[in-house]
Amino acid sequence: MRIAIMAALCWSTAPAEPLEEGLALLSRLRCINCHASPDLETVAATPLDGAANRLRASYVSSMLRTHYIADPNAMAMLGSRYQTSPAIVGAAEPGPGQKLVEQVGCNACHGLTLTEGSRSGRYQPGMLAVYLQSPLHQPRIPLTGSEAASIAAYLDPSVGPAEAWPSAGRAASSACVNCHGFTGAATVPAPPLAAVARRPGTKCSTARYNLSATESRLVRTALDAIRDGHRVSPEQSLRLRLEVRQCHACHNRDGRGPAPEALARFTVTEDTDLGDEGRIPPAITRIGYKLTQPALVKALRGDTRVHPRMAARMPDFGEAAALDLARRLAEADTPAGLKPIERVGRNTFGRELAGIRGLGCINCHELRGRKSLGIGASDLALAPQRLRAEWFRDFLIDPARFHPGTRMPSFWPGGVASNKKVLRGDTARQIDGIWVYLMESGQTRLPEGMEDRGSFEIKPTDKVIVFRTFIKGAGTHGIAVGYPEKVHAAFDAQEVRWALVWRGRFLDAEATWEDRFNPPSAPLGADVLSLPAGPEFTVEGGADAARFRGYRLDARGTPTFLYSIGGAEIEDRLTPSRNGFTRTISIRNAPANVWRRKGGERVRVAPGSSEIREEITW
Numbered sequence: 001m002r003i004a005i006m007a008a009l010c011w012s013t014a015p016a017e018p019l020e021e022g023l024a025l026l027s028r029l030r031c032i033n034c035h036a037s038p039d040l041e042t043v044a045a046t047p048l049d050g051a052a053n054r055l056r057a058s059y060v061s062s063m064l065r066t067h068y069i070a071d072p073n074a075m076a077m078l079g080s081r082y083q084t085s086p087a088i089v090g091a092a093e094p095g096p097g098q099k100l101v102e103q104v105g106c107n108a109c110h111g112l113t114l115t116e117g118s119r120s121g122r123y124q125p126g127m128l129a130v131y132l133q134s135p136l137h138q139p140r141i142p143l144t145g146s147e148a149a150s151i152a153a154y155l156d157p158s159v160g161p162a163e164a165w166p167s168a169g170r171a172a173s174s175a176c177v178n179c180h181g182f183t184g185a186a187t188v189p190a191p192p193l194a195a196v197a198r199r200p201g202t203k204c205s206t207a208r209y210n211l212s213a214t215e216s217r218l219v220r221t222a223l224d225a226i227r228d229g230h231r232v233s234p235e236q237s238l239r240l241r242l243e244v245r246q247c248h249a250c251h252n253r254d255g256r257g258p259a260p261e262a263l264a265r266f267t268v269t270e271d272t273d274l275g276d277e278g279r280i281p282p283a284i285t286r287i288g289y290k291l292t293q294p295a296l297v298k299a300l301r302g303d304t305r306v307h308p309r310m311a312a313r314m315p316d317f318g319e320a321a322a323l324d325l326a327r328r329l330a331e332a333d334t335p336a337g338l339k340p341i342e343r344v345g346r347n348t349f350g351r352e353l354a355g356i357r358g359l360g361c362i363n364c365h366e367l368r369g370r371k372s373l374g375i376g377a378s379d380l381a382l383a384p385q386r387l388r389a390e391w392f393r394d395f396l397i398d399p400a401r402f403h404p405g406t407r408m409p410s411f412w413p414g415g416v417a418s419n420k421k422v423l424r425g426d427t428a429r430q431i432d433g434i435w436v437y438l439m440e441s442g443q444t445r446l447p448e449g450m451e452d453r454g455s456f457e458i459k460p461t462d463k464v465i466v467f468r469t470f471i472k473g474a475g476t477h478g479i480a481v482g483y484p485e486k487v488h489a490a491f492d493a494q495e496v497r498w499a500l501v502w503r504g505r506f507l508d509a510e511a512t513w514e515d516r517f518n519p520p521s522a523p524l525g526a527d528v529l530s531l532p533a534g535p536e537f538t539v540e541g542g543a544d545a546a547r548f549r550g551y552r553l554d555a556r557g558t559p560t561f562l563y564s565i566g567g568a569e570i571e572d573r574l575t576p577s578r579n580g581f582t583r584t585i586s587i588r589n590a591p592a593n594v595w596r597r598k599g600g601e602r603v604r605v606a607p608g609s610s611e612i613r614e615e616i617t618w
Helices: 002-010 018-028 057-067 072-079 094-104 106-113 127-133 145-155 193-197 213-227 234-244 293-300 319-333 347-354 380-386 389-397 427-439
Strands: 465-471 475-482 487-492 497-503 526-530 537-539 547-553 559-565 568-576 580-590 594-598 601-604 608-617
Touching: 018 213, 018 234, 057 072, 094 106, 094 145, 127 145, 193 213, 234 319, 293 319, 347 427, 380 427, 389 427, 475 559, 487 580, 497 580, 537 559
Parallel strands: none
Antiparallel strands: 465 475, 475 487, 487 497, 497 526, 537 594, 547 559, 559 568, 568 580, 580 608, 594 601
């Protein structure tokens, strides 16, 4: 408990206002878990279920005497769940653990107090390593089993026999469960924080916090404000949530961030010549405008490695906190009246600008896992998955406004294009072209200076590839779909039908990328099956034709084609199966006069909504 509090006070610059610092302490000290306050956030502690199997009884007994008012029920409550001695995990050397503690970011929150022996004697044999991988409450830094074992060997080098706990008949009530929780045990009621604030000099009846003089003043400032009716604004609530989670220990936001001595501790696993940009966690000023909501949630779950050579790792704050923080950050950071950008650019121009004869983006940035020609900055293919298009535009025009000190130059200083050849120097169209190129980078050629000349074969590996081109047998509006399972298909968007299926290799894109006057692309694989020509869905009397509405991609890249006819809305999807494909056709709002060709027959489509599942084998 003392570690977390002091780190927040000592490891960041530009401290928060005393009132906010005090309010954050009330949450961090978990006062709110007993004394409810509608404006402040409760902070969960490690659940007590299974604590007797994780912790040594001697440590818990000593800790209760030192930090908490004597509670005769506490030890009995924990001992009631003691089961067996935990197994000891494999031994590990402490040296790598010390380096990991410094690298992955443990010290950012825990400070210099996290040293060898600081947790010695706390855990049952082998259980510290288990706890580091699954701490039962957030945040959790992603660690492999061997990494957790090495850190545990450094922090808790003394390994002795497991300690048995005294048995007890049943779980008893204790104020401990107000913070920690314990299945079957009731919480202990306490007055709300506003009532406590009106009692000058009142001391906690449960815990001995041993606050410093500074901390005591901050808590008193917060209690006085609550007593006088202070209400927390949405902006202040966000700042408090960031403060409680100690985000400023790694990230700078609005001038509040790591202190110089903390910055010196950040390092890289491999030198990329990026300097501080590749070493220090990025600023989060206006991060809610920069990242999309899904990307924000992923980042807050520790599921993002934009700079894979940065040693510090983003912790996982849990789903509830990630969703809450992502929403609050977006509300706080998105400019009022923001108008979404219409993405109408052509990737041909974006490719030209990204290459060595354009703006040279690949001189610094990686793309689709290909190394850059220079310093190894973030992979540009990740941009459309993470960034808001509006922020992307603003950033390219003035990078230093968003990342002070960045090496990224502006190729559109003051909004004026430095390259006047592409699109006649139209800034908006150039940036839009780059964005569209990055969105479609998986189905188009690499920029000049990065691709291997003469190698145009498209190979689906881990994701489905959707490739639009002229296709022999699928026409000038062909859309080829390549699956890692090595079965592929082509959709004719003009006749609105599946046109081809085949096995083996996918496509050679030379005709599309290098010379549009070459013959249409043809499947590279074997076992090519041409499906019946002509529209598949018709309206009785031929008064209406099917209209292609585009397609939707899932996380794997699999497309669902969308089209309509006679008022019916149709979704059409192929999924690889053992002998070919499973086709799923979902139909909504079908009138009584829509027909479908099946084999050599015409079949009336059931009115209303229906779903058709069938196998395509060959």
